[in-house]
Amino acid sequence: xxxxxxxxxxxxxxxxxxxxxxxxxxxxxxxxxxxxxxxxxxxxxxxxxxxxxxxxxxxxxxxxxxxxxxxxxxxxxxxxxxxxxxxxxxxxxxxxxxxxxxxxxxxxxxxxxxxxxxxxxxxxxxxxxxxxxxxxxxxxxxxxxxxxxxxxxxxxxxxxxxxxxxxxxxxxxxxxxxxxxxxxxxxxxxxxxxxxxxxxxxxxxxxxxxxxxxxxxxxxxxxxxxxxxxxxxxxxxxxxxxxxxxx
Amino acid sequence: xxxxxxxxxxxxxxxxxxxxxxxxxxxxxxxxxxxxxxxxxxxxxxxxxxxxxxxxxxxxxxxxxxxxxxxxxxxxxxxxxxxxxxxxxxxxxxxxxxxxxxxxxxxxxxxxxxxxxxxxxxxxxxxxxxxxxxxxxxxxxxxxxxxxxxxxxxxxxxxxxxxxxxxxxxxxxxxxxxxxxxxxxxxxxxxxxxxxxxxxxxxxxxxxxxxxxxxxxxxxxxxxxxxxxxxxxxxxxxxx
Amino acid sequence: xxxxxxxxxxxxxxxxxxxxxxxxxxxxxxxxxxxxxxxxxxxxxxxxxxxxxxxxxxxxxxxxxxxxxxxxxxxxxxxxxxxxxxxxxxxxxxxxxxxxxxxxxxxxxxxxxxxxxxxxxxxxxxxxxxxxxxxxxxxxxxxxxxxxxxxxxxxxxxxxxxxxxxxxxxxxxxxxxxxxxxxxxxxxxxxxxxxxxxxxxxxxxxxxxxxxxxxxxxxxxxxxxxxxxxxxxxxxxxxxxxxxxxxxxxxxxxxxxxxxxxx
Numbered sequence: 001x002x003x004x005x006x007x008x009x010x011x012x013x014x015x016x017x018x019x020x021x022x023x024x025x026x027x028x029x030x031x032x033x034x035x036x037x038x039x040x041x042x043x044x045x046x047x048x049x050x051x052x053x054x055x056x057x058x059x060x061x062x063x064x065x066x067x068x069x070x071x072x073x074x075x076x077x078x079x080x081x082x083x084x085x086x087x088x089x090x091x092x093x094x095x096x097x098x099x100x101x102x103x104x105x106x107x108x109x110x111x112x113x114x115x116x117x118x119x120x121x122x123x124x125x126x127x128x129x130x131x132x133x134x135x136x137x138x139x140x141x142x143x144x145x146x147x148x149x150x151x152x153x154x155x156x157x158x159x160x161x162x163x164x165x166x167x168x169x170x171x172x173x174x175x176x177x178x179x180x181x182x183x184x185x186x187x188x189x190x191x192x193x194x195x196x197x198x199x200x201x202x203x204x205x206x207x208x209x210x211x212x213x214x215x216x217x218x219x220x221x222x223x224x225x226x227x228x229x230x231x232x233x234x235x236x237x238x239x240x241x242x243x244x245x246x247x
Numbered sequence: 248x249x250x251x252x253x254x255x256x257x258x259x260x261x262x263x264x265x266x267x268x269x270x271x272x273x274x275x276x277x278x279x280x281x282x283x284x285x286x287x288x289x290x291x292x293x294x295x296x297x298x299x300x301x302x303x304x305x306x307x308x309x310x311x312x313x314x315x316x317x318x319x320x321x322x323x324x325x326x327x328x329x330x331x332x333x334x335x336x337x338x339x340x341x342x343x344x345x346x347x348x349x350x351x352x353x354x355x356x357x358x359x360x361x362x363x364x365x366x367x368x369x370x371x372x373x374x375x376x377x378x379x380x381x382x383x384x385x386x387x388x389x390x391x392x393x394x395x396x397x398x399x400x401x402x403x404x405x406x407x408x409x410x411x412x413x414x415x416x417x418x419x420x421x422x423x424x425x426x427x428x429x430x431x432x433x434x435x436x437x438x439x440x441x442x443x444x445x446x447x448x449x450x451x452x453x454x455x456x457x458x459x460x461x462x463x464x465x466x467x468x469x470x471x472x473x474x475x476x477x478x479x480x481x482x483x484x485x486x487x
Numbered sequence: 488x489x490x491x492x493x494x495x496x497x498x499x500x501x502x503x504x505x506x507x508x509x510x511x512x513x514x515x516x517x518x519x520x521x522x523x524x525x526x527x528x529x530x531x532x533x534x535x536x537x538x539x540x541x542x543x544x545x546x547x548x549x550x551x552x553x554x555x556x557x558x559x560x561x562x563x564x565x566x567x568x569x570x571x572x573x574x575x576x577x578x579x580x581x582x583x584x585x586x587x588x589x590x591x592x593x594x595x596x597x598x599x600x601x602x603x604x605x606x607x608x609x610x611x612x613x614x615x616x617x618x619x620x621x622x623x624x625x626x627x628x629x630x631x632x633x634x635x636x637x638x639x640x641x642x643x644x645x646x647x648x649x650x651x652x653x654x655x656x657x658x659x660x661x662x663x664x665x666x667x668x669x670x671x672x673x674x675x676x677x678x679x680x681x682x683x684x685x686x687x688x689x690x691x692x693x694x695x696x697x698x699x700x701x702x703x704x705x706x707x708x709x710x711x712x713x714x715x716x717x718x719x720x721x722x723x724x725x726x727x728x729x730x731x732x733x734x735x736x737x738x739x740x741x742x743x744x745x746x747x748x749x750x
Contacts, residue, residue, distance in 0.1 A: 038310070057310065057338035068380070094589045101586040108722040110265075112281075112290065116312075117379055119338040147265050150308040152279065152290035155266025185717070192266040192288060195724035199704065201717035202597050207738060210714050211731055218727055232264045236292050236307045 008165035008177055015177070021170045022216060024160070027224055029141060029231040031148045039149025041231070043141035046174050047131035050138050052145040056121030065120070070113040072120035075104035077138060079127040099135050106139050106159065106188040106198035112152045121151060132175035133161050139188045139198065144228055148235070156228050157197055159188035160220035162213040164205060169212045171220045185210070187217035191225045260294035263304060269295055270302050277303035294463075311337045311405040311435040313383040317374045318392075320400070320433035321385070326361045333370065333385060336402070336435050341383040343372060348387060369395040371431055371439065391431075398429070398441030399448050403459045405436035410462040411455055418458065418468050425475035426451040450478055492698045500699050504684050511540075511693065516736060518691040518744070523640065525648040533649020533670065537641040540693060541631035543575075544638050546623060546645040550652075550670070552612065552661060553620040563610020563618040567596035569625035569638060576630040590720070594678075595625060595639050597716035598707035602676040605646060609671035612654070612661055619651060621670070632694035635705045635718075639678035643750075646670055675750035676715055679737040680705040683725060688733055690740055704730065706737035710750070 009015050019025070025046030034040035037053035060066035077099040081087050092100075107123065123146065125138045136159035143157040163173045165181040178184050183203025189196055196218075205213065263269065267289045269280060276282040279291045280302055289295065293304040313319070313335070321335040323343075330344040345360055364370065371392050372385035387393045403411065411432060412419050423430055428442035428451045438455060442448040454471050461467055500510060507515055519540035528534035533548035555562060569592035571579045584592070599605065610619040623645065625638045650667035682692035682700035689696055692703065701723025707716035714734065719725065725733070 039308075059338070059340060094584075094593065097584075097586050097589045098593050101590055102718075102720075105720060105722055109724045116338050147292060148308065150291060150306065150310050152281075153265035154281070154288070154290075156264065190266065190724065192268060193283070193724075194726050196719070196727055196730060197724045199717060199719040199725070199730060201714060202601050204601060204709065204713050204715050206713050207734055210717075210734060214727055214730060229264045229267075232292055233262055236262060 004180060005176075008180060009168050009170065013168070015165070015170065017174060019172075021168055022219075024172045024220055024223060025174065027137075027140075027227050029144060029227060031144050031231050031235040037145070037149075039145040039147065039151070041141040041144035041148060043137050045133065045137035045140070046172070047129060048127070048134055048137045049129040050134065050141055051126045051128060052138065052141040053124045053126075054121060054142070054145040054149045054151075055124075056149065057116045057119035057151065058121075060118070060120035066118050069117050071111065071116045073104055073108050073111060073113070073123065074120060075100050075107065075123040075125070075142070077103055077125045077127070077135070079130060079134075083127045083130045099138075102198055102200065103135060103139055103142065107142055107146065107157055109195060109197045110143065110153045110155055110157045110190055111146065112154065115152060121146070121149070130175070132173055132178040133186070135159070135198075136161050136186050136188070140224055140228060144231060147232060155190040155192045155195075156225065157188050157190055158221045158225045158228055159186065159198060160217050160224055161186040162217035162220065164203065164209060164213070169209055169216060171216050183209075183213070185213045185217060187214060187221060189218055189221040191222055260296050260305070262292070262307075263289040263295045264292055265289055269304070270297070273300060275301045277301045279304035279306045279309070306406050308404070309406050311335070313337055313339065313341070313374045313377045314434070315374050315377055317434040318371065318431070319374060319385075319435040320369060320371050320395070320431065320437035320439055321435070323364050323366050323368045323370065326364070326366060331360070331364050333372070335372075335383070335385075335433075336437060337383070339377075339382045341372075341374070341385050343370070343385040343387065347375075347385070364394060369400060369439075371395060371433070395439060398439050399445075399452060401438050401440065401452050401455065403436050403438065403455065405434065407459045407462050408432055408434060408436060410467075411438075411458050413468055418471065421468065421472045422451050422454050422475065425472065425479060426454070446482060450475065450482075453478075492695055496695065497699050500696060501685055504687055504689065509689070509693075510695070515687060516690045516740065518740070519693070521637075521640075523644050523748075525644055531645075532651065533645045533647075535641045535644035535648055536628075537637050537644065539633060539637045539640070539691070541629060542633060542637045542694075543627075543629035543631075544634065544641045545626045545628055546638065546641040547626065548645045548649040548670075549622040549624070550649065551620050551622070552617055555611070555615065555618040559607075560615035561611050562607040563605070564620040565596075565600060565605050565607060565623070566620070567592045567599065567623045567625065567642065569595065569627070571627045571630070571634075575627045579627075579630070590718075591634055591638060592625065594635055594705060594707075594716065594718045595623070595642050597718075598639050598676045598678050599623070599642060599646070601715035602674040602707065602709035604643060604672055604674045604676055606671040606673045613656065617661060621646075621649075630694065632697050633680050633691050636678050636680045636691060639676070639707065640744075640748075643675055643677075646672060647675070647750075674709045675745070675748075676707045676709050677741040677744050677748075677750070678705055678707040678716070679740045679744075681733050681736060682721075683723060683729070686729070688729070688736055690736065704733050706734060708738060708741035710745075712738060712741070 028044045039054040139159035163184040188198030270287045291306040293306040321333040325332040333341045375386040377383040431439040521539040531547040532550040536545045649670040653664040653666045681688045702721035
């Protein structure tokens with residue numbers, strides 16, 4: 001189980017999972033999957049399976065956390081114990097605390113927080129299965145869930161990572177590539193406003209490689225954005241198109 | 248230029264998603280849209296429409312935001328010292344002051360208030376005041392408002408309430424006529440149906456649910472009337 | 488936040504920045520004056536205290552022995568923790584680490600770990616059984632802005648200052664000998680944090696600038712000039728072009744600081 005592969009990407013530019021350097025894993029999203037939540041979405045990005053539920057806008061509890069002139073956004077990123085290879089304790093890890101914060105900060109720029117003072121929205125992210133790039137898939141689903149809750153947005157937020165394996169900058173690393181690779185750069189993006197709302201990096205990259213990675217991730221985001229819009233259209237289309245063309 | 252009007256959607260309105268560019272140039276941002284520099288974008292999922300250079304999006308998914316004068320149906324959730332806290336299915340809970348309900352000055356004793364209205368009671372009320380800094384205040388001091396004692400409650404997405412009313416109230420009048428029910432439509436999407444019997448009430452509720460599902464099709468008013476007539480005659484047959 | 492900046496002050500800061508100036512007279516890309524004091528905590532194996540303007544951060548390094556992680560049996564262990572102690576700011580409350588202190592610790596950790604600042608292979612005593620564990624504890628003593636850079640600089644200084652006891656293995660037991668050796672280091676990463684205000688990048692934000700900024704970005708650069716960690720923070724955003732601008736600026740500042748520090 002622990003035998004490290006010699007190369008993560010071969011001479012022909014094919015990765016261990018058959019993809020090319022700039023190829024995304026398959027992404028599928030569904031909107032409005034949780035009947036009790038005000039908004040929800042479920043995403044499968046590669047082998048990642050993530051469910052997001054959104055509640056609000058509603059009154060903030062405890063009251064001292066509410067803000068008099070704007071909406072408060074709370075976000076909880078949590079991994080199920082069975083989501084990873086070695087069972088993970090259900091208690092929040094330091095990584096989950098950090099991710100909850102950066103994910104919240106990636107979604108906040110998209111929300112018109114000034115419109116509903118003294119209210120809050122809760123975004124609950126549950127990672128049911130993880131295979132690298134969970135924070136990106138989580139953001140993509142969370143933004144849809146917020147839109148599904150009818151909360152006014154500047155744009156949808158979509159996320160994707162790029163990185164470096166062996167000596168090649170590649171798009172959308174899965175878990176093995178992330179662990180054995182040289183760098184990972186997750187990016188969240190609002191396409192219509194050309195705005196990066198999350199950017200992290202670990203590993204080592206020369207400045208030019210970093211530039212390539214950011215641009216590649218942004219392009220990946222634009223492709224996933226189309227999947228997001230399609231998911232929204234699919235859900236709301238059924239309420240619109242029942243063309244009984246009776247005049 | 249405004250997004251093209253797509254002929255495949257019956258009402259000739261295009262489905263847009265948050266952040267979609269709707270127009271550029273000499274236009275005004277209307278409902279559920281916002282302006283950045285001279286470009287207008289959608290804020291919510293909905294159907295875009297332009298009227299006299301004003302771009303609007305009719306939201307398919309939105310929560311209720313109180314407006315002064317709205318008639319709403321809510322549930323009392325807490326009995327307080329000088330009034331009640333009411334859940335009106337909005338981002339803010341509403342307050343109904345005791346002074347609004349009781350005709351005489353009252354002594355602030357909890358017991359008294361809970362005998363007038365208790366947690367779990369349903370009321371029809373009007374939004375008396377509401378602004379950014381304060382939770383909505385309700386009033387029941389008008390005819391037709393007050394505690395609900397009979398009937399059934401249902402909820403629809405607030406954005407569909409106008410469709411349930413219909414043009415000049417045509418849709419809702421038809422339902423009332425065919426089922427013999429009294430129907431109060433809260434702007435907040437909560438609806439009270441009161442009939443002579445449960446069968447009539449359920450018929451009305453089924454019709455309303457159908458309207459919610461097929462709200463963007465045409466000929467709906469006629470189809471609903473037809474459906475109600477059919478169901479009603481079935482009910483008559485079963486009686487005999 | 489309990490200390491709210493007055494609207495007048497906010498406007499003042501933003502206006503000055505538009506004119507390319509800052510309240511304390513600095514240029515947009517200037518760091519505050521700073522001093523680093525090393526070895527002030529004798530009980531710790533290594534320590535350093537930085538005063539970056541009025542931001543005051545103390546880092547202590549403790550070195551102990553322990554078991555390696557199962558997937559890296561030949562490597563020592565490095566762990567970074569941060570505490571925003573209540574006396575450092577009216578907004579810090581006592582209690583378990585909150586998201587801010589966890590984020591701070593993890594950003595500092597990433598810079599050190601990814602640059603391989605500590606040569607963890609040289610910390611191996613007995614492969615798979617015993618290694619040195621390096622604890623880096625960041626203690627914020629006064630918060631006046633840019634805790635990330637202050638903590639990162641102090642942490643690396645403390646690691647440079649740190650000494651490991653000399654030892655030998657006798658019958659599978661670690662026997663401490665006399666004398667000390669410096670902690671084996673391979674790199675001296677430098678982190679540069681920039682705030683975005685009115686679409687301009689401000690290096691080393693001071694606390695009031697942090698309250699006005701719409702976002703920040705922290706970039707860690709290793710000795711070779713390569714990037715080894717990045718973290719965007721705050722509820723605002725950057726255009727991709729602005730990010731590349733920040734990357735260039737961080738590289739320039741890292742070179743400047745490296746010279747100043749002699750790393």
